[in-house]
Amino acid sequence: MKKNQLDTPSLVLDIDILDENLRKMRDLTVSAGKKLRPHIKTHKCTKLAVRQLKTGNCAGVCVAKLGEAEALAAAGIDPILITSPVSTPQKIRRLRELARSAPDLAVVIDNLDNARMLDEAMAGIGLDVLIDIDPEMGRTGISYEDVPEFAGALKKFQNLRLRGIQCYAGNLQHIADYGERRRTTLERMRRAAALKNQLGVEIFTGTGTGTSDIDIEIPELTDIQVGSYCVMDSEYTFIGSRDGGENRFFRPALTMLTSVISRNQKGFVTIDAGLKSLYFTPQAPPRVVADGVMRGDYRYEWFGDEHGKLYFPGRKPELGEVFELSLSHCDPTINMHDRMYVIRSGEVIDIWPIDLRGLSQ
Numbered sequence: 001m002k003k004n005q006l007d008t009p010s011l012v013l014d015i016d017i018l019d020e021n022l023r024k025m026r027d028l029t030v031s032a033g034k035k036l037r038p039h040i041k042t043h044k045c046t047k048l049a050v051r052q053l054k055t056g057n058c059a060g061v062c063v064a065k066l067g068e069a070e071a072l073a074a075a076g077i078d079p080i081l082i083t084s085p086v087s088t089p090q091k092i093r094r095l096r097e098l099a100r101s102a103p104d105l106a107v108v109i110d111n112l113d114n115a116r117m118l119d120e121a122m123a124g125i126g127l128d129v130l131i132d133i134d135p136e137m138g139r140t141g142i143s144y145e146d147v148p149e150f151a152g153a154l155k156k157f158q159n160l161r162l163r164g165i166q167c168y169a170g171n172l173q174h175i176a177d178y179g180e181r182r183r184t185t186l187e188r189m190r191r192a193a194a195l196k197n198q199l200g201v202e203i204f205t206g207t208g209t210g211t212s213d214i215d216i217e218i219p220e221l222t223d224i225q226v227g228s229y230c231v232m233d234s235e236y237t238f239i240g241s242r243d244g245g246e247n248r249f250f251r252p253a254l255t256m257l258t259s260v261i262s263r264n265q266k267g268f269v270t271i272d273a274g275l276k277s278l279y280f281t282p283q284a285p286p287r288v289v290a291d292g293v294m295r296g297d298y299r300y301e302w303f304g305d306e307h308g309k310l311y312f313p314g315r316k317p318e319l320g321e322v323f324e325l326s327l328s329h330c331d332p333t334i335n336m337h338d339r340m341y342v343i344r345s346g347e348v349i350d351i352w353p354i355d356l357r358g359l360s361q
């Protein structure tokens with residue numbers, strides 16, 4: 001089947017662009033003497049996770065949710081790092097079961113009550129933990145100042161093994177100005193690096209796609225837990241690159257096919273991709289993509305749950321005409337779909353289930 005015979009809206013994954021992105025990030029880490037720990041929360045697809053691991057130089061994978069870890073472990077993927085604290089009693093019971101079958105499982109921690117609960121649950125099994133450091137984002141993690149005391153207190157928990165630290169500055173990833181992004185991330189990550197040295201731990205993981213090329217300069221950083229780089233989205237394309245201009249180092253591999261379903265209005269046509277299939281941020285709207293390049297002359301506007309407006313240059317698009325759109329933000333868009341169609345040279349060559357979709361607990 002050809003790509004343009006697919007019904008819409010549907011997610012299409014250009015396998016050659018995906019592989020190029022995977023190789024570029026692998027090569028970046030190899031050249032800096034680091035490892036990759038790809039974040040699977042981006043795409044929630046076991047087949048894509050396996051491809052990332054096969055591309056090489058990985059220290060394992062990351063997930064945001066315990067449910068994602070359970071599914072990946074069942075598929076034989078290991079080691080898995082859960083990058084948000086696991087703190088409800090129900091989840092801690094599940095974590096205990098998972099730790100039995102996945103001994104290399106690790107979880108981040110930022111609270112001593114949580115440490116107590118995990119320690120009790122892991123009696124006889126043991127669990128690797130990383131201290132989650134808050135890079136002044138205020139989401140999870142403990143402040144830089146409190147890390148040494150927290151690490152000292154963790155020593156009394158016999159079933160927890162302190163393996164390292166995590167520092168993920170999500171608030172810096174999309175700073176548009178490259179110089180400002182560079183200055184702030186180096187400052188935050190160097191403070192975390194000093195703590196790694198002070199604690200004498202083995203792992204320092206962190207970083208997202210936006211600061212990956214900068215953070216790898218930090219000698220103490222052991223691996224980067226990047227997510228979006230593999231499929232990319234408009235939010236990341238719109239941030240400034242090292243050489244100025246848009247960030248085109250990683251290219252949009254995953255796009256959405258959408259059709260014109262009404263053309264009765266002046267100036268725009270109505271397409272079948274609204275909020276229920278395409279997550280939308282006005283700062284980085286989806287863009288029409290042609291031959292892997294984002295075009296600036298069409299404009300997408302959100303038009304409710306089921307629809308979008310497409311403003312066009314020149315000729316008015318026909319009824320049923322199919323457009324390919326970049327994603328505003330990849331993670332929440334992918335989480336709305338059951339599958340991605342894998343494309344090579346315009347042909348559908350495979351269908352990958354988004355099997356971790358909806359595993360939000």
Ligand SMILES: Cc1ncc(COP(=O)(O)O)c(C=O)c1O
Binds near residue numbers: 042206207208210229
């Ligand atoms: C803890 C953590 N690490 C890594 C990532 C991956 O970031 P990105 O998709 O920007 O590469 C995220 C994304 O939100 C995250 O929350």
